[in-house]
Amino acid sequence: xxxxxxxxxxxxxxxxxADMLINMGPQHPATHGVFRMELALDSEMIVDVTPxxxxxxxxxxxxxxxxxxxxxxxxxxRLDYISNFNNELGLVMAVEKLMDLEVPDRAEYxxxxxxxxxxxxxxxxxxxxxxxxxxxxxxxxxxFRDREKILALFEATSGARMMHNFFRVxxxxxxxxxxxxxxxxxxxxxxEAGIDxxxxxxxxxxxxxxxxxxxxxxxxxxxxxxxxxGATLRASGVPYDVRIEEPYSVYDRFDFGxxxxxxxxxxxxxxxxxLEARESIKIIRQALQQMEPGPVQAKVRAxxxxxxxEVYVHAENPRGDFxxxxxxxxxxxxxxxxxxxxxxxxxxxxxxxxxxxxxxxSVVILGSLDIVLGEVDR
Amino acid sequence: MNEFNxxxxxxxxVGIFGLFAFLSTVVISLTWYERxxxxxxxxxxxxxxxxxxGLLQPMADVFxxxxxxxxxxxxxxxxxxWSAPIIVFVSAFLVWLTVPFADGAVVAPQELGLLxxxxxxxxxxxxxxxxxYTSSSKYSVLGGxxxxxxxxxxxxxxxxxxxAIAVLVQSLDLRDVVLGNEVTIGERVIxxxxxxxxxxxxxxxLGLIVFILAGLAELGRTPFDIHHAESEVVGxxxxxxxxxxxxxxxxxxxxxTFVIAALTILLFFGGWSWPSPPESIFGTALEEWQTDxxxxxxxxxxxxxxxxxxxxxxxxxxxxxxxxxxxxGWKSLIPLSFVNFILMSIVIFYDWPLWTMTTFSxxxxxxxxxxxxxxxARKADPSxxxxxxxxxxxxxxxxxxPDGTGD
Numbered sequence: 001x002x003x004x005x006x007x008x009x010x011x012x013x014x015x016x017x018a019d020m021l022i023n024m025g026p027q028h029p030a031t032h033g034v035f036r037m038e039l040a041l042d043s044e045m046i047v048d049v050t051p052x053x054x055x056x057x058x059x060x061x062x063x064x065x066x067x068x069x070x071x072x073x074x075x076x077x078r079l080d081y082i083s084n085f086n087n088e089l090g091l092v093m094a095v096e097k098l099m100d101l102e103v104p105d106r107a108e109y110x111x112x113x114x115x116x117x118x119x120x121x122x123x124x125x126x127x128x129x130x131x132x133x134x135x136x137x138x139x140x141x142x143x144f145r146d147r148e149k150i151l152a153l154f155e156a157t158s159g160a161r162m163m164h165n166f167f168r169v170x171x172x173x174x175x176x177x178x179x180x181x182x183x184x185x186x187x188x189x190x191x192e193a194g195i196d197x198x199x200x201x202x203x204x205x206x207x208x209x210x211x212x213x214x215x216x217x218x219x220x221x222x223x224x225x226x227x228x229x230g231a232t233l234r235a236s237g238v239p240y241d242v243r244i245e246e247p248y249s250v251y252d253r254f255d256f257g258x259x260x261x262x263x264x265x266x267x268x269x270x271x272x273x274x275l276e277a278r279e280s281i282k283i284i285r286q287a288l289q290q291m292e293p294g295p296v297q298a299k300v301r302a303x304x305x306x307x308x309x310e311v312y313v314h315a316e317n318p319r320g321d322f323x324x325x326x327x328x329x330x331x332x333x334x335x336x337x338x339x340x341x342x343x344x345x346x347x348x349x350x351x352x353x354x355x356x357x358x359x360x361x362s363v364v365i366l367g368s369l370d371i372v373l374g375e376v377d378r
Numbered sequence: 379m380n381e382f383n384x385x386x387x388x389x390x391x392v393g394i395f396g397l398f399a400f401l402s403t404v405v406i407s408l409t410w411y412e413r414x415x416x417x418x419x420x421x422x423x424x425x426x427x428x429x430x431x432g433l434l435q436p437m438a439d440v441f442x443x444x445x446x447x448x449x450x451x452x453x454x455x456x457x458x459x460w461s462a463p464i465i466v467f468v469s470a471f472l473v474w475l476t477v478p479f480a481d482g483a484v485v486a487p488q489e490l491g492l493l494x495x496x497x498x499x500x501x502x503x504x505x506x507x508x509x510x511y512t513s514s515s516k517y518s519v520l521g522g523x524x525x526x527x528x529x530x531x532x533x534x535x536x537x538x539x540x541x542a543i544a545v546l547v548q549s550l551d552l553r554d555v556v557l558g559n560e561v562t563i564g565e566r567v568i569x570x571x572x573x574x575x576x577x578x579x580x581x582x583x584l585g586l587i588v589f590i591l592a593g594l595a596e597l598g599r600t601p602f603d604i605h606h607a608e609s610e611v612v613g614x615x616x617x618x619x620x621x622x623x624x625x626x627x628x629x630x631x632x633x634x635t636f637v638i639a640a641l642t643i644l645l646f647f648g649g650w651s652w653p654s655p656p657e658s659i660f661g662t663a664l665e666e667w668q669t670d671x672x673x674x675x676x677x678x679x680x681x682x683x684x685x686x687x688x689x690x691x692x693x694x695x696x697x698x699x700x701x702x703x704x705x706x707g708w709k710s711l712i713p714l715s716f717v718n719f720i721l722m723s724i725v726i727f728y729d730w731p732l733w734t735m736t737t738f739s740x741x742x743x744x745x746x747x748x749x750x751x752x753x754x755a756r757k758a759d760p761s762x763x764x765x766x767x768x769x770x771x772x773x774x775x776x777x778x779x780p781d782g783t784g785d
Contacts, residue, residue, distance in 0.1 A: 138419055205758075244777065258767070359610060
């Protein structure tokens with residue numbers, strides 16, 4: 001230990017000579033929450049990194065074991081707190097699979113619409129904060145404005161802007177409001193304009209490209225070895241999307257594209273998300289067309305009791321492959337409920353990505369991984 | 379030497395106090411101006427609660443800052459830590475002594491005014507370096523070092539552009555730059571009629587662009603706000619300062635912003651000289667003080683426009699990395715500034731008409747922009763990202779294939 005209380009062992013195992021250890025986070029504006037990195041620097045060059053997580057650990061996975069399933073939904077809302085619907089979907093799908101439940105079509109369509117809207121909201125936040133990491137103030141405000149419109153619709157639908165608690169085992173809590181399709185259609189038009197605006201302002205901008213091209217490059221093989229998923233994996237040229245490979249819900253009924261990068265750098269990781277948001281709009285349009293009136297809840301007991309057994313379900317969250325591993329003893333609470341958080345797995349590649357880059361790039365690379373600490377720490 | 383010019387001393391002392399009051403007002407107005415400009419760019423209202431249109435918001439901020447506790451980190455070195463903001467502020471303030479607002483409106487006119495400005499404005503970096511070094515914070519050290527490293531890459535272009543102006547005017551006095559000058563060297567008379575007729579922006583557009591870009595780097599404003607980048611070094615040298623001392627840094631920043639804008643106007647846009655004499659516009663003969671007042675007003679108006687341009691940049695661009703700024707400075711700005719200087723010297727040496735300078739500069743400027751844009755276009759190639767789709771059932775169904783081969 002040095003005087004300031006930072007461990008120095010990182011110098012010994014580093015790849016070069018470090019002349020300064022700097023502690024970035026947990027209170028740092030660019031670490032997206034309470035993430036902490038110990039950077040060993042050779043002047044401005046990063047020689048070694050020791051990431052520290054756990055500042056937001058709430059023991060969620062232990063909590064799951066003492067709650068009934070409808071209560072766990074509220075806890076799932078708080079994992080990845082900017083894509084709440086997607087989290088809820090992961091949980092209810094796992095329970096439904098174990099109970100072998102048939103979910104009404106209308107409920108599935110509403111779930112897909114809400115999840116894809118949430119994906120757009122999440123990507124808008126990503127684009128805004130990513131630009132903010134580079135010192136561009138304006139895109140974040142534009143994107144938060146558009147996200148707010150989505151959240152307003154969520155509030156009208158579920159009663160809450162973020163912690164919705166809306167999906168249920170076997171369906172959804174209640175049918176959507178009467179003018180839901182009309183409101184979504186209007187919203188999609190506004191979102192398209194908003195995404196175009198952000199795209200025009202940033203994507204091909206001179207300084208932005210200069211800061212992101214060729215920064216934090218990761219090869220497809222290495223990305224697979226680290227277990228990366230989502231846009232972070234696809235940017236490295238690995239075409240993998242759970243919605244296509246193992247279609248869940250009603251995703252096999254839509255025609256949509258999945259952008260795949262090849263450079264594997266920060267720019268690709270950014271641009272994939274812009275395109276993905278546009279594809280989500282297409283999915284929602286198709287879902288609105290195919291949606292028909294009907295029940296939104298299958299017949300399930302008020303307190304769900306899945307049979308004894310175990311199941312693994314995964315879904316494509318905005319951040320990547322969100323997995324839920326559920327072991328049930330037939331009780332009203334799970335015996336074990338393990339979450340595979342995409343942010344956590346994507347964060348694993350951080351050390352490889354950072355070494356050899358400048359300290360200014362560290363925030364860009366961390367931003368491009370798009371982590372949410374609520375999910376990393378659970 | 380026993381005759382001490384007391385009148386001059388009195389004028390300077392009164393001038394300094396007047397200038398201080400004036401600059402404080404300017405800074406207060408600039409903070410409001412910046413917040414409103416940024417708010418408009420970002421589609422929000424900006425300050426609107428304190429006073430009409432939030433005009434009193436800066437006063438509230440100042441009051442808050444002055445009454446805040448002034449904290450010094452335990453490990454910092456006291457005297458140096460406290461002196462850093464003063465060095466930064468004094469250097470920013472001293473520059474203004476020789477900046478003319480109008481023909482007569484200058485505190486201490488100097489024949490070598492341009493050199494004085496260039497020299498004094500650099501001293502502020504010493505303050506930043508001291509602030510970074512004595513704050514006993516690693517982020518501050520990084521910020522201070524960055525400020526010093528940045529210095530060389532923007533200071534040379536600024537000096538060389540200023541020298542080109544001096545070659546054109548044959549004087550280093552800012553009043554000559556605006557009003558024109560006549561020099562006799564041997565048998566040759568070099569005269570220039572003042573910027574009222576043709577602002578230098580039209581004679582050396584290349585110099586103007588280089589000056590504004592290098593000036594932005596000197597100010598540490600977006601896209602060159604590297605030494606106090608919030609998302610990287612969290613405020614850099616200012617990180618550990620609070621209360622009144624931080625306010626002094628803040629004051630110096632804005633005074634510097636204003637001085638670069640004012641120099642842009644003085645050197646390239648004719649300073650206080652109206653496009654045509656005010657008499658011809660108002661139709662009556664004007665007293666001298668009236669002409670001066672009109673000049674000051676016109677000068678301030680133009681300066682605020684340039685400051686607005688800086689704020690616009692801030693609302694638009696991300697920030698460059700330190701090595702990219704230095705590469706930009708050394709590989710683009712310095713060569714361009716020397717090209718500008720040499721062309722200007724040739725034009726003056728052979729006594730060519732001044733429009734030849736424009737005809738030389740414009741193609742170089744367009745060429746530079748073209749090569750810059752082409753370089754970016756090569757990097758900003760969206761074709762690295764391709765659209766994939768679900769494969770058709772014959773191809774195995776649930777897997778991704780490049781667009782066009784799916785169903």
